Amino acid sequence: MFGRVFLNLLTILCMFSMPIYGDEELVFSNLLWRHGARSAIHSYKNDPFNQTMWPQGFGQLTQIGMHQHYELGSYLKQRYNTLLSRRYNRSEIYIRSTDFDRTLMSAESNMAGLFPPEGKQKWNGTNTSWQPVPIHTVPKILDSLLLAPIITCPKLQQLHEKTYSSLEYIELQNKYTEFLKNISFWSGNDNVNLTSSWNVLDTLITEKTQGKTLPLWASDAVMDKLHEIAALDILIRFSGMNSKYREDIGRIVAGNLIKQIVTNINNSINGSESYKVIAYSAHDTTIGSLLVALDSFNNRLPPFAACVMIEVYKDKSSSPPEYIVRSYYRNSTGDPIKLNILDCGFNCSLNEFVTKSQKMFPRGPAQDCGKIPTTGEDFFASHLQLIFIILTCLLVVTWLLIIIVCCKKKCKSKNLKMREVAYQPVPSFDEHLIS
Ligand SMILES: *[C@@H]1O[C@H](CO)[C@@H](O)[C@H](O)[C@H]1NC(C)=O
Numbered sequence: 001m002f003g004r005v006f007l008n009l010l011t012i013l014c015m016f017s018m019p020i021y022g023d024e025e026l027v028f029s030n031l032l033w034r035h036g037a038r039s040a041i042h043s044y045k046n047d048p049f050n051q052t053m054w055p056q057g058f059g060q061l062t063q064i065g066m067h068q069h070y071e072l073g074s075y076l077k078q079r080y081n082t083l084l085s086r087r088y089n090r091s092e093i094y095i096r097s098t099d100f101d102r103t104l105m106s107a108e109s110n111m112a113g114l115f116p117p118e119g120k121q122k123w124n125g126t127n128t129s130w131q132p133v134p135i136h137t138v139p140k141i142l143d144s145l146l147l148a149p150i151i152t153c154p155k156l157q158q159l160h161e162k163t164y165s166s167l168e169y170i171e172l173q174n175k176y177t178e179f180l181k182n183i184s185f186w187s188g189n190d191n192v193n194l195t196s197s198w199n200v201l202d203t204l205i206t207e208k209t210q211g212k213t214l215p216l217w218a219s220d221a222v223m224d225k226l227h228e229i230a231a232l233d234i235l236i237r238f239s240g241m242n243s244k245y246r247e248d249i250g251r252i253v254a255g256n257l258i259k260q261i262v263t264n265i266n267n268s269i270n271g272s273e274s275y276k277v278i279a280y281s282a283h284d285t286t287i288g289s290l291l292v293a294l295d296s297f298n299n300r301l302p303p304f305a306a307c308v309m310i311e312v313y314k315d316k317s318s319s320p321p322e323y324i325v326r327s328y329y330r331n332s333t334g335d336p337i338k339l340n341i342l343d344c345g346f347n348c349s350l351n352e353f354v355t356k357s358q359k360m361f362p363r364g365p366a367q368d369c370g371k372i373p374t375t376g377e378d379f380f381a382s383h384l385q386l387i388f389i390i391l392t393c394l395l396v397v398t399w400l401l402i403i404i405v406c407c408k409k410k411c412k413s414k415n416l417k418m419r420e421v422a423y424q425p426v427p428s429f430d431e432h433l434i435s
């Protein structure tokens with residue numbers, strides 16, 4: 001009996017023990033996770049299942065996804081039991097999510113696991129084991145941190161054109177031609193290529209996660225190959241063939257986040273912010289672009305609820321104290337994997353981390369994108385809806401002005417209402433690229 005309890009205790013200790021060495025203290029952590037399991041984003045042509053199998057429709061967090069994030073939150077509670085207070089303290093943690101239902105809900109599920117209310121935090125009269133924790137976000141078209149790039153970036157387009165027309169890419173495509181023809185035939189989707197095969201894979205993954213039996217053709221071997229292709233696609237999209245453009249593309253797609261991570265660490269160490277944990281709730285493309293940019297991608301599609309942890313340790317034995325950055329990737333409920341960010345080694349001194357990261361900081365749209373973004377043609381190309389709304393608003397404002405001229409007194413409140421319309425964000429994102 002006692003032996004067993006002891007063994008269980010030992011297992012729990014081992015599971016959650018932090019590798020803290022010598023006279024070290026964990027002082028700060030940046031987190032970036034992918035949302036949990038969701039419904040499919042679309043079906044493929046021959047899909048035996050359709051949208052009716054998803055109670056909330058396409059692209060939404062499922063209950064399995066909620067569980068995955070609750071589990072991750074509980075894990076973080078153990079992992080950071082020396083860093084965070086047992087009880088939620090708003091000065092210690094900040095959570096930012098992309099403005100998608102599934103990432104917002106993932107963050108909420110995660111916080112339910114991390115901060116179940118205790119004692120006085122149980123709100124009056126109810127027995128619920130949940131308390132609200134704020135999740136911050138910005139509209140998609142303004143989210144240059146987690147959905148970069150939000151401006152049309154000619155340089156990125158150029159680099160992609162060069163990549164996809166290169167001999168190496170065509171050779172790679174040839175290697176998979178027969179397999180992709182099979183996928184086209186089985187799925188009913190026309191001309192499936194190295195990029196669009198993800199659409200089929202993603203739908204299959206969501207259905208499998210939901211406990212559905214996949215069609216016979218979707219064997220383990222076929223799924224493995226689709227996974228292999230999807231990971232290759234991420235790697236190539238974010239770094240070109242053979243990582244030729246890793247730095248150039250990395251600055252555009254992950255530069256802001258990398259810079260923010262360094263700023264977070266700086267602010268924490270110099271005491272200008274009290275946060276111990278800053279967490280970002282985002283997508284496989286966010287994790288993929290960050291890990292590729294940091295030269296730490298494991299050539300696998302980031303699974304649901306995967307979490308990158310960039311932690312800072314203070315070595316108190318040296319004076320002045322030295323800081324070490326250690327990064328992990330938790331891509332399963334098992335032990336997280338150690339990362340070797342920018343070839344700095346697992347134990348990366350803060351100075352080296354900052355120096356190496358700085359190469360990946362954005363250098364401004366003119367230098368990184370080859371063009372100063374103008375609201376003119378860029379917006380016209382990618383934000384037709386927004387332009388339509390702005391034009392409508394202009395019309396309305398003109399109309400209002402005319403009315404104001406006519407009856408100065410009565411129209412003040414109407415004017416306010418019209419201003420609100422202009423602020424409504426218009427999501428113009430291609431869901432296929434954000435998963
Ligand atoms: C969706 O699938 C269900 C059961 O598989 C079927 O009854 C229903 O007609 C389908 N709906 C559409 C719109 O195809």
Ligand SMILES: *[C@@H]1O[C@H](CO)[C@@H](O)[C@H](O)[C@H]1NC(C)=O
Nearest residue numbers: 085088089090091092274275
């Ligand atoms: C919350 O955290 C801040 C910063 O660490 C600390 O100063 C404050 O005392 C904490 N509040 C409570 C109620 O523990």
Ligand SMILES: *[C@@H]1O[C@H](CO)[C@@H](O)[C@H](O)[C@H]1NC(C)=O
Nearest residue numbers: 122123124125126127128129
């Ligand atoms: C809370 O739980 C207790 C014990 O299970 C029960 O007696 C009580 O009615 C519950 N209160 C509310 C508000 O649900």
Ligand SMILES: *[C@@H]1O[C@H](CO)[C@@H](O)[C@H](O)[C@H]1NC(C)=O
Nearest residue numbers: 176177178179180181182183
């Ligand atoms: C394509 O499908 C056929 C028929 O199932 C199979 O014999 C062949 O090995 C497949 N080719 C590839 C590359 O998967």
Ligand SMILES: *[C@@H]1O[C@H](CO)[C@@H](O)[C@H](O)[C@H]1NC(C)=O
Nearest residue numbers: 164190191192193194195196
């Ligand atoms: C792959 O197919 C998609 C959708 O049909 C298309 O937009 C894309 O340009 C294709 N990619 C390549 C490299 O041909």
Ligand SMILES: *[C@@H]1O[C@H](CO)[C@@H](O)[C@H](O)[C@H]1NC(C)=O
Nearest residue numbers: 259260262263264265266354
């Ligand atoms: C962080 O601090 C280091 C060392 O003080 C400094 O070199 C670097 O510019 C700072 N980075 C940011 C993003 O503030």
Ligand SMILES: *[C@@H]1O[C@H](CO)[C@@H](O)[C@H](O)[C@H]1NC(C)=O
Nearest residue numbers: 262263266267268270271272
């Ligand atoms: C702390 O670091 C941040 C980011 O580098 C900087 O903006 C801020 O001025 C610093 N504050 C202090 C007190 O050094």
Ligand SMILES: *[C@@H]1O[C@H](CO)[C@@H](O)[C@H](O)[C@H]1NC(C)=O
Nearest residue numbers: 298300301302303331332337
């Ligand atoms: C997690 O990463 C490790 C190391 O890269 C890899 O071996 C493993 O297959 C990955 N697991 C998943 C579920 O992606």
Ligand SMILES: *[C@@H]1O[C@H](CO)[C@@H](O)[C@H](O)[C@H]1NC(C)=O
Nearest residue numbers: 020021022338345346347348
């Ligand atoms: C990291 O540093 C600790 C303490 O300095 C050391 O014990 C450990 O072996 C190092 N790990 C690696 C992978 O270098």
Ligand SMILES: CC(=O)N[C@H]1CO[C@H](CO)[C@@H](O)[C@@H]1O
Nearest residue numbers: 119120122123124125126127
């Ligand atoms: C509004 C409300 O439910 N108030 C209750 C809060 O809890 C105390 C003690 O349990 C009750 O006395 C209040 O009525």
